Amino acid sequence: MMDSSVKIINEWDIVAARQLGRNVAKELGFGTVDQARITTAISELARNIYLYAGQGEITIEKIESGTKKGMTIISRDAGPGIPDLRKVMEDGFSTSGGLGAGLPGVKRLMDEFSIESTPGEGTLIQSVKWLK
Template identity: 75%
Template sequence: MENQSCVKITTEWDIVAARQLGRSAAKEIGFGPVDQARITTAISELARNIYLYAGRGEIQIELIEQNGKKGLKIIADDKGPGIQDIRQVMEDGYSTSGGLGAGLPGVKRLMDNFDINSEVGIGTTIHAVKWLR
């Protein structure tokens, strides 16, 4: 894998493609099965949010290195309606789709770093990083 890959999210199949790309990238840089599953779950949740709420966007998967540590950065980017109340969507158990997904709080727990930027009417960008132990 080069340092960055991208999957456009417009259909449910794209969610599967993003998951597979994330799993193989995680495996390639040395993450064990448990962290591979965490990363894959986080990607799945982010991609599903793009599909359900924005209609289209992209998942970027980036190999990163900082202070001699390797990691994987997931960037979920969409030009959807944006999130009106970030605090609310970051509460455990909050769901607008009626789903039982882990949601954004779940993604935050699965990853080591999590950052969300959203503007109503413009879109949402989420950065999530998992570091190799």
């Protein structure tokens, strides 16, 4: 399976990552509502990299499991890491003064979600959306 990555260094890269995600979602046959969910999740992840880590990467992979098809969005950075994962996963928690949809929002928008973060080393977030 082909995967594609977008390095997140500036705000334009957030737009590029969203576009890539939308294109992959469309290719896989996701409807417009799911395409919007996927691009929103990518936006949120890419913006977090930009705001908190300074730079990182969004990787989008097409996946298959048995008869199921879907896509994985991997957000990877070597930023300061997240000291309290429980706290950032609370609804309404925001350090940027944003709406705080943040990571709980991404988790709700996608079907699977995992996060690993090591303070001083960075954060890895993987989320999956399956084609219904």
